[in-house]
Amino acid sequence: MFYIGNHLSASKGYEAMGKQAVKLGGNVFAFFTRNPRGGKAKEIKEADVEKYLAYAEEHEFGKLVAHAPYTMNLCAAKEDIRNFSREMIADDMKRMEYTPGNYYNFHPGSHVGQGAEKGIEIIADALNSILTKEQSTTVLLETMAGKGTEMGRNFEELREIIDRVELKEKLGVCFDTCHVWDGGYDIVNDLDGVLTEFDHVIGLDRLCAVHFNDSMNDLGSHKDRHQKIGEGKIGLEAMKRVALHPVLAGKPFILETPNDDEGYAKEIAMIREWTS
Ligand code: FE
Ligand code: FE
Ligand code: ZN
Secondary structure, eight states: OOEEEEEEOGGGOHHHHHHHHHHTTOSOOEEESSOTTOOOOOOOOHHHHHHHHHHHHHTTOOOOEEEOOTTOOTTOSSHHHHHHHHHHHHHHHHHHTTSTTOEEEEOOOBOTTSOHHHHHHHHHHHHHHHOOTTOOOEEEEEOOOOOTTBSOSSHHHHHHHHHHOSOGGGEEEEEEHHHHHHTTOOTTTOHHHHHHHHHHHTOGGGEEEEEEOEESSOTTOOOOOEEOTTSSSSOHHHHHHHHHOGGGTTSEEEEOOSOOHHHHHHHHHHHHHHHO
């Protein structure tokens, strides 16, 4: 089964997202657990969740890839931002249990001048205080483009975070194609090599989901600007090889491309064409 979908608005609830995903041709989706800029989360309604779960089963959905607000920063220099980010993720962990067994993806953070070593330590400490044995959610660290002081700029940094976390079985990685490309991994000319490196450094068993994006910028630019599939510097053929790579088969592919609904429907149809 090929699982493809895009980021959907959570404002109307789970069932509405499920239906919207299917309307666009998808069988999985991503959503922000709360306003992407942070703040208070919307109340979860059990009746809505029940309807969604039945709908998802009927339509054979893949694992959801929820996304933490991207403004939070677990390794901020300011203690109040760190605490706020930690509390937000801890609260999201409880909310994720309404839909058990899915993924929760987050940007590891920016060390804002404290240095990568310190950043890794703070992120791992935070995860150690958040993760519980009982949770059914797998928390995904996203591969980042390395813009500014962004952490997760290479596989080694993610590995070092994972190494310091006690409940490693609750952790995975989300492979963002735009970010790894911008981070300097040449998935155009050497996709096999990049995946082999991922395997050596992190282990492919941790690669749980794919953010499927083309990039506006060159290899190693550390810019992080997503482009529509086939219209960027990664290009159609290379994106196709990613979608068809056996190592990534069966993982949820999430589009984060600059599109409206019509554009997403077109991209999803195109990718389905490749993979059918
Ligand atoms: Fe992200
Ligand atoms: Fe992403
Ligand atoms: Zn990005």
